[in-house]
Amino acid sequence: MQQAKTSIETSVDEQPTGPSIKAYLAGHLRDYGMLAALVVIMLLFQVLTDGTLMRPVNLTNLFLQNSYIIIMAIGMLLVIVAGHIDLSVGSVVGFIGALAAVMMVNWHMSPWLVVPICLVCGLLIGAAQGYWVAYWKIPSFIVTLAGMLVFRGLTLALLEGQSVGPFPGGFQLLSTGFVPDLFSDERPNITAILLGVLAAGAIVLLAARSRARSLKFGINDEPFAFFVAKNGLVAAAIIYIAYLLSTYRGLPNVLITMAVLIAVYTFLTNRSTIGRRIYALGGNEKAAKLSGINTERLTFLTFANMGMLAALAGLIFAARLNTATPKAGFAFELDVIAAVFIGGASMSGGVGKVIGAVVGALIMGVMNNGMSILGIGIDWQQVIKGLVLLAAVIFDVYNKTKQR
């Protein structure tokens, strides 16, 4: 009640009629459009697959299958916001997987040593490519196309054309491990539910705080009912998913890794000066440079970061397959880039959100999964995915022209 009252008071000077849910939604179609699309797609496949999609075991698989795409989509978002592209990530996934396999299987090194070495290696790969893009102004498309070829070749060379595996058991936990239940060995897994509730609570708390802040400024245009409905739904969805997972084996380790990364990078892009500068760089590089921003170093860093996340994705992917294959990561870059654009990023840079990229990746993932369950062939899957990417971008452009 208190909040509803303030919202009316503060909106008096700018919007005499007060915010209505309909008007608000029309203005924020771009923000919620893709989230709504994800929900619709999930419901669609839930019905089409007779409930298989949301079965705990399938849901667990869904997260395991898409974790590496989501992790790379976060890094790719930064690269694309900065006005560049990275085509090499798929090959880097393969290369790092191969490197890890050679070190662990052939040289018997400990996973505790291999993982950090691989992450640093990914960082260096990203940095090496970023160096040419940032300081030599070579178009990122070309540099990373070269990287794509080089690292695919190196993957083949490292593995000598063979698959290498299996990995030591400890390493597999990176991908296929689950958070153990602290309370009992029975199902459902209490820890999973508890973490789900905690995450949902944290999200609601943060949303309420940010709403209170914007109310204080009088810039809030979100109707109270909408705020409650939105956060209620999000919280309920998280708790429900956590519950579903708890009835199987609990929360996968990768889900935790992913959640932490999403939280960290959302904060980085929304609240930090570095994030702000990356958006400025992508929006207008010359103006950013003339405002005293070290645009070269920022570009360099976004690529280094991308390399590191690609390495992490490579490790997770290898752990999941329990073997490193020369084909690993093939064409991943396309899924990752598609996810970022489905999530609303702009090709010209300066626009895009971490959460958008994650939603984009989930849309792709759910479609992959759902169509596979339905037994749709890989041929038609590709066609449908391509059309969805096109439709998402058209939707974006249409919204933009309507706003003007």
Add this chain to the structure above:
Amino acid sequence: MHDTILEMRGITKTFPGVKALDNVSLKVRRGEIHALCGENGAGKSTLMKVLSGVYHHGSYDGEIRFEDRPMAFGGIVDSEREGIIIIHQELALVPLLSIAENIFLGNELAERGVVDWPATYSRTGELLKRVGLSEHPSTLIEKLGVGKQQLVEIAKALSKEVKLLILDEPTAALQENDSAKLLDLLLEFKAQGISSILISHKLNEVSRVADSITVIRDGTSVSTLDCHKQAISEADIIRDMVGRDMAHRYPKRTPAIGEALLEVSGWNVWHPESAERQVIHDIGLKVAAGEVVGIAGLMGSGRTELAMSLFGRSYGRNISGTVRLRGREVDLSTVKKAVDNGIAYVTEDRKELGLILDETILRNTTLANLGGVSEHGVIDDTQERRVAEEYREALNIRTPSVFQKVVNLSGGNQQKVVLSKWLYAQPEVLILDEPTRGIDVGAKFEIYSIINQLADQGKGVVMISSEMPELLGMCDRIYVMNEGSFAGELAGHEASQEKIMAMIVNA
């Protein structure tokens, strides 16, 4: 002879929530130069878009009669077919194509898709002669300066049997001598019976060539003045434009000049691409606290290059020379160092170099000094909002909210956002490059007032401008620049346009 070629009656055009034009009328007589004046956002461009068919028939109310026939244009092609040709402020030429290719672009002299090059070149040659441009038709557009490009645009219009030529701010980017040439050309066309509509902020040009003037204010036509029936002064036009008397175009300031702030000596800069070309020759420049120093000079005289090379070496290479701030030698080799040392540079091209157009006013305001609104790299929203509101108020940026994207603002308000950004960086010395280019009279006055306030606060201001009256009205001291070096220096009270031009010519 003086019959009406164009009559627009009762034109009303609404955009969602805004009435851009409200019952506007415009009457152009055959063979006259009709000036269209008004502040930015008054509706001049919208009116011209209605006329040229960019806003198609049916999307507005009112009537257009051209040569006594009612017109219903569905697009720009229809209006061009009737001989109404508009030349926009931003030129629409393809830089990597030749003059001839540009002139006949979309309208090629061809038979069954095969271009007749000899005919194209000879026709282009004739057209270029008519506009007085002595360049070969095969010259690439990118090799031409803005003034010559403008002439190519006009030649292109002539190639289409133009009856009514519309020029939107044709001289905004031109030097005085190029502008004069262009205006002479308009007068020549008039003698040939071509009518034209001239949209311009430069009132001295308007009063020089116009036969009649229509003033638009807030989307309505305020008055139409006939220059042959009555003597029109610039003050009359300004009064109609802003709706009030502007007794002084430049606000008064009593200079209180303090100690020397910025001293540049022996400044040399070479061209970034061709190493043997020296762009800036041995320049020495001084600015004191509370002083407004002007740099006058023609386009291409190296003013912007000088400013950018000083500001973090953003232009040129092999830069040599020393810079002192309050007597202490400083290193300005990167933009960050320059900003940290208290130098700010407001660029000439605010859209390309000054603003992130798709970002909000708030984010643009704090961009050069994010440290001021953050702690340990985390931005404090409350503090940032407070800063943005403070500058919005201080500079009178007209906007519903600081969360408005700057792309939606008028030129004058955009310029104020750029100024906000640099004022918040807390500089000692501000270098303003063409600070009032393309903005209307009212906003200009506000910018001048801000400059005066800065000087009163003891900051040093360097003002680069192509508009000499502005330099004469604002500056305590004026450097005259020519071909990369200072040709001379004049105290504000003794300077005049004639003296400045004489210095440039005799250099």
